[in-house]
Amino acid sequence: MPWLLSCNANDSCCYTRHHQNLISQAIDVHEISITRSIVRTLLSYTGILLFLVNCYILLVKEKLCSYSIWRTIVVLMFAKFVQYKPVKKESIVILSGFGLQLETHYWSGRIVRRFVPRGQIVRPILNECVTPFTCYWSLALILRGEDKLMLGFQELRPPLKLLVPIWKALSSSLDGKEGSTS
Missing domain, CATH: 1.10.287 (Helix Hairpins)
Incomplete structure (x- = not known):
């Protein structure tokens, strides 16, 4: 059953969380979709x-x-x-015990999936990106053996209020404390 956190008529982004507890594994899906104008x-x-x-x-x-x-x-x-973004939605699938699957869904129907093993992830962070024209937040992953951060949302730039619950779920999943929000 999906749990909807934020989706207003004025917002361009909509956040949905699907959480399934199966017998031996937990799957937690966090989706941020964009409304097409x-x-x-x-x-x-x-x-x-x-x-x-x-x-x-x-x-x-x-x-x-x-x-x-x-x-x-x-x-x-x-x-x-005025060019519209070709991205329909991006999602982070947390497979506890295995790692993360990052998905990008395009309006054309194409889906790009990237898998990051749990052992490779050091820590998820909320990163403030400052450019000469804009300032926005992004969810990034610090990976072992990599000198660059991996962005959780490659195409979309969701607001901070939508990134915080995803960051908390990632942090609690990687720390092994399911349900912790610290």
Whole structure:
């Protein structure tokens, strides 16, 4: 039975937790799905269409001027700005005793799965990522023998309030204290 933590009409992300206790193993699935905006998708396709029409006009006209270059750049930036994410949802499946399975589901139906053995994980951390333009939080895994962190959510950038329960479940699963929230 799924347990829904946060999914408002204004939010772009929705968090769902599925927890199953079988006889010999526990499976804990944490999903963060993105809501698809029809308006944003139509604007994205409109921007791409405008860019292609602009390129066609430049090729047929065979005359390149500064106005046409700037027009191409502006239309390309518009298409990139409103481009929708191809990711439908990302999930972390905690297989107690075995490790983690990180899944990325795309709108096209493609699914990318990565498995991380339990012995390779040192600690899950909440990492604050600061860039010149944005600041966001990410869930990362410190792995043995690796010099880089592995991100739990490769494509999506969920808010901190959705990452905290996943981090707590990962920490308690790796410490062997099922049900602990410390």
